[in-house]
Amino acid sequence: MLSVAWSCCAILVLAAACAADAEEGVIQGRVVTRTAPSHPIVHQAVHLEIVERAASSVLDTVTDAGGRFRFTRLPVGGIRVFVLSAEYGGVRYSGERLALLPAAPVRTVDLAVYEPSTDRSVLRPPVMFAVVEVAPGALRVSVVQRLENPTDRTVVSSPRDPLVFPLPPGARSVRFLAGWVDPRVDGGTITDAFPVTPGRTEVAYACTLAARQSEVAVPWVFPDGAGQVDVLVADVGVEAAADGLAPRGAVEGPTGRFLHWSGGPISPRRGVVLRLRGVPLARDPWPAAVAAGLALILAGGLARSFARARDPAAPA
Incomplete structure (x- = not known):
């Protein structure tokens, strides 16, 4: 009986080992x-x-x-x-x-x-999508900027010669939301040396603009031009207009109704200006963490919606 028991134990051990190997x-x-x-x-x-x-x-x-x-x-x-x-x-x-x-x-x-390349001229003019939220005494701006590489090589840069993304004048509390490698704020711009792989590459950031007067102008300049620019402004009773962009009506977003402007292409070294009137003046009451989360939700979700609207073949 003892030998039979030992044989059974051996069989069970071997079976367990086989099951482990199979998994x-x-x-x-x-x-x-x-x-x-x-x-x-x-x-x-x-x-x-x-x-x-x-x-x-x-x-x-x-x-x-x-x-x-x-x-x-x-x-x-x-x-x-x-x-x-x-x-x-x-x-x-x-x-x-x-x-x-x-x-x-x-x-x-x-x-x-992919094989690397340093030829940035192959990149298509960037596409920019911005969402502007209005708070007493401040504007919260979140931006998604998309680069398109139509080649079969990765376009690389270096810290000595990085990619440059101009910020709106007076931008502060810049938060990097997605897509960056080692971003830095330098002289009113964001610089970073991330690779642009074939297809689409997106980066996102959020910043704050002080509103010391009820009339605020928010300019964006595009050193390399832009293929398309979309700007949404929270419809909270503030009058809005945009130089260089056409009004496109209103859209519903995750936090309410937004006024939509768009245009493009934009020539190199030209820009667009968003003009707001009736901005309430008071101390900014928005906690930074809440603002960053809101910016990411707005910019990411609405940007994907507009990308799908312009490109029905784009993945969801």
């Missing part, structure tokens, strides 16, 4: 440059970040002669995601978030990278 996950694929002619990248370092509730860890490997990589013995199920990344041509590329489930413990994906 071990695998993430595999290739690193491929999408710059023509497209081809796998050999001997390329690849990182896999495992993000869990309270911690994260990173695994590393190198692609083989066929540009292939493979991460094995990964945990399956649970609340965790996996993110592939690789640094190529001085730019860090990341893949989509992956999950390993008991029903699909193996994922095969390609990680796309």
Whole structure:
């Protein structure tokens, strides 16, 4: 009987081990440059970040002669995601978030990278979307600016020669909301050296403008021009007009009704001016954290709505 018991225990241990092996996950694929002619990248370092509730860890490997990589013995199920990344041509590329489930413990994906270029002339004129909220004694301005790269190369810059985004004169309390790498406020502009990958790249910020008089002018200048400019102003009884933009009626946003102006293209070194009359004068009562959250919701949600309206093929 003892030998039978030991045999049963051994079988159970082996069965458990087999079940564990069966639940071990695998993430595999290739690193491929999408710059023509497209081809796998050999001997390329690849990182896999495992993000869990309270911690994260990173695994590393190198692609083989066929540009292939493979991460094995990964945990399956649970609340965790996996993110592939690789640094190529001085730019860090990341893949989509992956999950390993008991029903699909193996994922095969390609990680796309691009050859670098320093030629900014290939970029299309930027598209700007701004939301202006009115508070007693202040304006809260949130901006999403989109850069479009129609080529198959990533346009790179450097801290010595960064991308430049002019701020409205008098902007203060600038908050960087999304898309930036190492932004700095310098001489009335935001500068940053982030890469512009093929397709669309968006950055967002919010700032405050003091309203010391009931009439306020908010100018924007575009050194490289602009393909399209959309400005929404909260419809709270303030008279509004815009030089260089046409009125487009009113739209409903997540916090109320907004007056809409738009126009474009805007020539290089030209600008537009938003003019407001009847701005209430008082100390700004908005907490900074609340204002930043509101700006992100407004700019992000409304910008996506306008992008879909202009480009029905754009993803939701």
